[in-house]
Amino acid sequence: MCAEKLIDFDNCPAGRPIVVGIYGLPGSGKTFVLNGLRQTHGTDCLLTEGSEVISRLVEGGLAAFQVLDEAQKYSVRELATRTIVADCMNDGKTAIVTGHFMLWPNVDNDRTAVWTQQDSETYTHIIYLNTLAETIRERCLQHGGKIRPSLSVDQLREWQKEEEAQLRSACQKNGIIYYALENEQATLKIIKLLEIFLHGKHDSHRQEAEALLDRIVSSSTKSLVSALVLDADKTLSPADSGRLFWKHVERDKIPPSTTDPLKQIFGGPLGYSSAAFLQAALLYEELAGDKIFENACADVAAQISLYPDIASLLLRIQSDEKVMAMVVTCGLRLVWEKVLHRYGLLSTTRIIGSGPLTGTQVITGQVKARLVARLQKKYNLRVTAVGDGILDLEMFAQADQAVIVVGDEQTRSQRMEGELARAINDGRFTAYQAVFAERTSPRLSTSSLPLVDLNSRMFWDGVVLGLPDTALSVTHFTDTRVSKILATPMRDAANRGPVLRRAHWQTGQ
Helix, strand or coil, X not given: CCHHHHHHHCCCHHHCCCEEEEECCCCCCHHHHHHHXXXXXXXXXEEXXXXXXXXXXXXXXXXXXXXXXXXXXXXXXXXXXXXXXXXXXXXXXXXXXXXXXXXXXXXXXXXXXXXXXXXXXXXXXXXXECCCHHHHHHHHHHXXXXXXXXXCHHHHHHHHXXXXXXXXXXXXXXXXXXEEECCCCHHHHHHHXXXXXXXXXXXXXXXXXXXXXXXXXXXXXXCCXXXXXXXXXXXXXXXXXXXXXXXXXXXXXXXXXXXXXXXXXXXXXXXXXXXXHHHHHHHHHCCCCCCHHHHHHHHHHHCCCCCHHHHHHHHHHHCCCCEEEEEEXXXXXXXXXXXXXXXXXXXXXXXXXXXXXXXXXCCCHHHHHHHHHHHHHCCCCEEEEEECCHHHHHHHHHCCEEEEEECCCCCCCHHHHHHHHHHHHCCCCCEEEEECCXXXXXXXXXXXXXXXXXXCHHHHHHHHCCCHHHCCCCCXXXXXXXXXXXXXXXXXXXXXXXXXXXXXXXXXX
């Protein structure tokens, strides 16, 4: 499998090449797109139709191939894919190949998938041409296409729907980047996608985010000495914008989807790699051509309320001349912009975040850490990082000070507990924790993660500004014998009123 190659967009182990498949029903425009790409990528890419390779491999060409039994056809298809890989490696090129995932035979109405195991292990990216069924039928009737003219628009639509769903699932299971293209400007869009696939290495995402950060800092009129960098989902609010977004998008589907698309991506072979975040961006990009994405973001933003402590902290930063606040999130930038706008905070709390490829960045945990480092090294700012999950760990390790937001035990990441304990035990960073959910226990222990009030003077002066004479220091005597002795008169039911107050005063002394 080639999933490893996609991590951070580096090359595959053993020099495996990038192989981009362009799929779709007969008449969807694959050959037209391929011919257009020959004008722009003909010298640096191997461009071919899968049927052409098969024709060269079988004596007698495609006509001879068609009379082979299914086992023989399968072997030839696998050989064709291996041949494409060998040609790429010999020439040092990327391959762009048109192909079919599913056939609808002339004899009956059974659709047959012709995707092979070799395809699963070879393709790194798939672009599916989701051309209108009406357009496909018209093209086939006018130009004598290979598809049966007797297939109705409804039959074509049914075929296309099933093929696209199965192909998307196959790509997800095998760590293949997938994008379904629905507009008619296919060639121009694919050229832009290829630029990302072929040249959009991990550093390009970092560079784009850093360029945006530079514009944000340079536009500030403050005399900055410190920056607060915050995650968004489950940090600014208990809400998860990605989950709410897909719940909104999927709610009108019949039957409704039972699987969170983001969970499928990050829980699959790609893990939390840069390729996984690119796949998430492509998923949003599929909805960006119309109002679906924007409307869903508006609906989600209306459901989100900031934690009161976070809102108060951002409001304080708004009027402070020494501190800036910046949200850096792997989640949906547009959602959080709308939320902060509603609170009147967007003008002073800027957001760098993910979403569709158009107009946003691909933000990963590594990019978060690099942005923190840029604030420290280029702008000489003290950085306090505030977050809640695994993707914030690298940011915590880079920051001058880290604060973990602790939400409801039912919704917070259970995996974070072990990763956080490991990071602290290994000395990667020290951190405080802010518990926002009522009746919720802290993470780990308050000795390893001391509690902090984000709106206290001690936090502001000691953590945010790092003033040495007010540095926040917490000493715990909770489980010591002396603390139990001191607490005895305070817990004695016979002591009340002035006597109880005196007991508290003496303990404090």
